[in-house]
Amino acid sequence: MSTAQGQLNNTVTFSVVDGPGNRFVIFLQGCNFNCVTCHNPYTIATCTNCGVCVGMCPEDALSIEDGPLVVVDAVACTLCDVCIAVCPTDSTPLSRWVTIEDLLAEIRPVAPFISGITVSGGEATQQSEFVAALFAAIKHDEHLSHLTTLIDSNGAASLEVWNRLIDVMDGAMIDLKALDPATHVTLTARENDRVLATIEYLAQMDRLYEVRLLIVPGYNDDLDTMHRTAVWLRSVDPSMRIKLIGYRSHGVRSEALHIPQATNELLEKLALVLADHGFAHLTVV
Amino acid sequence: MLMDEFVDKARAIVNDSRLTFHQRRHYLAALAENALPYPTVSAECAEALNKEIISDLFEGHAPYRPRYVLPDYELALQQGSEHLELDPPRDLDEAITFLLILYTQIPSITGYPVYLGDIDSLLLPYVDDVSDADLRSKLRLFWIALDRILPDGFAHANIGPDDNRVLRTILDIERELLQIVPNLSLKVDPDRTTDDVVSDAVRTVFATAKPHFVNHPMMVGDLGADYGVVSCYNSLKKGGGSHTLVRLNLKEVALTHTGPIDEFLTGTLPHFASLNAELMSARIRYLVEEAKFFEHDFLAREGLVRLDRFSAMFGVYGLAEAVNILMEHAGLEGRYGDGGEADRLSYRIIEHLRAFVDGQSMPYCEGADGRAFLHSQSGIDSDLDVTAGTRIPIGTEPETFKHISTVAPHHRHFDAGISDIFHIDDTVRNNPDAMVDIIRGAFTTGMRDFTFNIDSNDFVRITGYLVRKSELARFAEEGERHSSTVFAAGSVANSHVTDRATKRVLIHEHSPRPAQ
Numbered sequence: 047m048s049t050a051q052g053q054l055n056n057t058v059t060f061s062v063v064d065g066p067g068n069r070f071v072i073f074l075q076g077c078n079f080n081c082v083t084c085h086n087p088y089t090i091a092t093c094t095n096c097g098v099c100v101g102m103c104p105e106d107a108l109s110i111e112d113g114p115l116v117v118v119d120a121v122a123c124t125l126c127d128v129c130i131a132v133c134p135t136d137s138t139p140l141s142r143w144v145t146i147e148d149l150l151a152e153i154r155p156v157a158p159f160i161s162g163i164t165v166s167g168g169e170a171t172q173q174s175e176f177v178a179a180l181f182a183a184i185k186h187d188e189h190l191s192h193l194t195t196l197i198d199s200n201g202a203a204s205l206e207v208w209n210r211l212i213d214v215m216d217g218a219m220i221d222l223k224a225l226d227p228a229t230h231v232t233l234t235a236r237e238n239d240r241v242l243a244t245i246e247y248l249a250q251m252d253r254l255y256e257v258r259l260l261i262v263p264g265y266n267d268d269l270d271t272m273h274r275t276a277v278w279l280r281s282v283d284p285s286m287r288i289k290l291i292g293y294r295s296h297g298v299r300s301e302a303l304h305i306p307q308a309t310n311e312l313l314e315k316l317a318l319v320l321a322d323h324g325f326a327h328l329t330v331v
Numbered sequence: 332m333l334m335d336e337f338v339d340k341a342r343a344i345v346n347d348s349r350l351t352f353h354q355r356r357h358y359l360a361a362l363a364e365n366a367l368p369y370p371t372v373s374a375e376c377a378e379a380l381n382k383e384i385i386s387d388l389f390e391g392h393a394p395y396r397p398r399y400v401l402p403d404y405e406l407a408l409q410q411g412s413e414h415l416e417l418d419p420p421r422d423l424d425e426a427i428t429f430l431l432i433l434y435t436q437i438p439s440i441t442g443y444p445v446y447l448g449d450i451d452s453l454l455l456p457y458v459d460d461v462s463d464a465d466l467r468s469k470l471r472l473f474w475i476a477l478d479r480i481l482p483d484g485f486a487h488a489n490i491g492p493d494d495n496r497v498l499r500t501i502l503d504i505e506r507e508l509l510q511i512v513p514n515l516s517l518k519v520d521p522d523r524t525t526d527d528v529v530s531d532a533v534r535t536v537f538a539t540a541k542p543h544f545v546n547h548p549m550m551v552g553d554l555g556a557d558y559g560v561v562s563c564y565n566s567l568k569k570g571g572g573s574h575t576l577v578r579l580n581l582k583e584v585a586l587t588h589t590g591p592i593d594e595f596l597t598g599t600l601p602h603f604a605s606l607n608a609e610l611m612s613a614r615i616r617y618l619v620e621e622a623k624f625f626e627h628d629f630l631a632r633e634g635l636v637r638l639d640r641f642s643a644m645f646g647v648y649g650l651a652e653a654v655n656i657l658m659e660h661a662g663l664e665g666r667y668g669d670g671g672e673a674d675r676l677s678y679r680i681i682e683h684l685r686a687f688v689d690g691q692s693m694p695y696c697e698g699a700d701g702r703a704f705l706h707s708q709s710g711i712d713s714d715l716d717v718t719a720g721t722r723i724p725i726g727t728e729p730e731t732f733k734h735i736s737t738v739a740p741h742h743r744h745f746d747a748g749i750s751d752i753f754h755i756d757d758t759v760r761n762n763p764d765a766m767v768d769i770i771r772g773a774f775t776t777g778m779r780d781f782t783f784n785i786d787s788n789d790f791v792r793i794t795g796y797l798v799r800k801s802e803l804a805r806f807a808e809e810g811e812r813h814s815s816t817v818f819a820a821g822s823v824a825n826s827h828v829t830d831r832a833t834k835r836v837l838i839h840e841h842s843p844r845p846a847q
Contacts, residue, residue: 059730059732062756063758068764069765158772158776160772
C-alpha cells in the first residue's frame, strides 16, 4: 500500500451528479485555476497556516500553539465556516491530509451502493501521484475492483500527468470554460492550450468520459461562440458526451455576484446548436 | 355507549357532507359494531388500551372479519367460484372481469381489499395471443376500474421479481395515469430482477412515488414463496392473512418507565408486550370462535383462504421517541439516528421484542407456527408527536447512506413488514442508474422494504460542487417541508380537492374514524 498522502477537502458518500450511477466523490484541496465563477473558492489554495482564522473561531476549535500547523478540534467545530469567510487566501483550515488507506476505509462500506469513485476538487490532477496510487489500490482490491474510477478536472494538467493516470483511470470529465483563449484567461486566469490538448489526448486514448461547457452569461453564451466550440469538439470526436452547465451563483465570491445566472431558455437554445452539429449525448443542467 | 351518544354519533355521520355514501355507511357499520361490548380482557389490558399504550387501530369491538385477507387468486382463477357463479376464465377479458368481481367480495377492516394479487403472474397465462396494443388498452381500463371501484390507497398490487410483458405494461400505465390506487410493490430478487426492470420501476417512482422495493429472497426465507405485500407494506402468506393488528406505542411504554435501561428491556417492555399479546389473543378468539368467520365465508369454503395460513400482527411504533426518552432518563446524549449508543439501544429493544413475540404462543396462528408476526407499524392520521414504526423522525434523518445503515439492522426482525422512506435529490431524475445502485446496495444490507421520496430544495447539488453544512443551516426551515406526509401530499395532489370537500379516494386504514 502506498504511503502517499493527499490533501483532502471533503468526501460525498452518495452523489448522483458526478458521472454514471451513484458515486463516492473525493474533493481534493488546491486548484491551479482561479475561476471567477468558482462555487467552492475555499478549495483553491492550500492552507499557509497564517493563523488569521484561529482567533476568529467562535467555538475556539482552532489552534496553532503546538506547532506550525493550524489544528482543528473536530468535536468543538460546528462547521459554521467563519474560518472560510475570514481566510485571506481562499483556503480552509478544515482540509486534512489523508492516506490511501484512510479513503479506502471510507469507500469499503459504501461499495455495494455505488458504480464508482470520482475524484474532484479543487483540481484532482494537482495531486496526480496520490490519485494514481488511490486508483491503483482500488483496481487491485478484490472487493473494490468493480468500481469505475473517474476524474473531474479543469483539463490543465500536462500530458505527462495524464500518462501517469491513464492505466488506472476509466475516464475523465473535462471542463472547457471557453474556446476563445482571451475569454478563458478572463474566466480562469489561465490559458486554455493545455485544456484543448487534454481533450484531444483523452479522446484519442478513449478516456474522455464527458466535456462540460459552463455557460456564463456575458462571457461565452453567444451563438457564434457555441457554433465555433461545436465545430472544434466535433473535430475531436463527434460522438463525445457533452454536458451544458448553466452558471449559478451558489457559493461564488462577492465579485462574481453581478453575473446573471444562465436561464433554461438560453441553455436550450445553445443545446440546439450542439444538436445541429450532430452531438447526440447531450445533457443540460 | 348510551343510546343518546349513539344517536348523536350516527346523526353526525349521516349528516357529514364531507363523506360519500359509501364512507358514511362504512362509519355507521363501525359505530354499530362498537356499540357491542369489547372481547373480555384483563383490567390491566383494558387500561393500557384506554390509555392508548396499546391500540387496536379502531378495528372495532367485535371482529367479524380478519384485518388482512390475502386470497389465493391463482387458485380462484383455476377453479372458478361456486359462490360467485363464475367459471374459470378462458381469456384476458374474462380474467380481468373475474378478478374485479372477486375484489369487491373480499372482507377487510376497511371494506376494501388490501391485496389485489401478484398481478403479473396472475394474468400472464392469458396474454400469449394478445397484442401489445391490446394488452396495454385492456390493462389500462383494468387499472382505471381499480381506482374507481376501490377508492382506497392501501389496495395493494404486487409485481415481479421476473421481467415480463404485464409488469412492463403496468409500469408504463402507472406513469401515464398517476393514480393513487392501486398501491404497488416490486418484488426484487437480485439474481433474477434485471437492472433494466429496476430502472423502469425507478422511473415510475419519479412519476408516481410507486412502487416500493421488496427484498424477495428475504421474504421467501421468512414466509415461503407464496407471500404478498399488502396494505401499508405488510407482508403475509398468500391464501392466509392476519386476523388482527394490535400495536404497542413504544413511546408511551418508555414514558411509564423509571429505572435503568436494562430493567426497561427485562421488565417494562415485556409487561406491556404481554398486554398487547393478550388483546390480540382475545380478538382472534372472538373472530374465529364467536363470529366464526372461517366456518361461513365463501373464501374459506372454496379454499381461497385457509385458517392454517393465518397469523396475527404484533405492531410497534414510536421506537425513535422511546429510545430518546430512555437515553435522556439515563443522562446519555445520543439520539436515535445519530449512529451511536442510541442506535445500539434501538437494536436491543427490537431484539428483545422479537424474542418476546417468538416465545409467545398465539391462538389460530398456524401460519406462523402458532405465534404472531412482528410488524413495524407506519402510523394513522391521529398519531401526533410519535414517529411511525421504527423510522427515524422526519426532518432528522442523516444522509442516505447513514440512514440506510441505521435502519437496516431492524428489518430482519419484522417478518410481517417494515418500510422506510429515503430522501434523494431530484437530480437523480437525470441518472436513474444511481438509484438502481442504491437499491441494490440497500438489499445487501438486509433491507426488507423501502421506497424513495424525490426531494428538491435550493441546495441540491446540481453539478459536482460541494454544499456546506453552514449553508444548509441557514435554510433549516427546509425540514418542515419534509414533514408533510407522503400520504397527505399524494392524496391532495392526486384528488385535486381540499379538506373541506368530499374526497373520492381515501386511505381508510390510515383514517379509521371520521374526521373530528
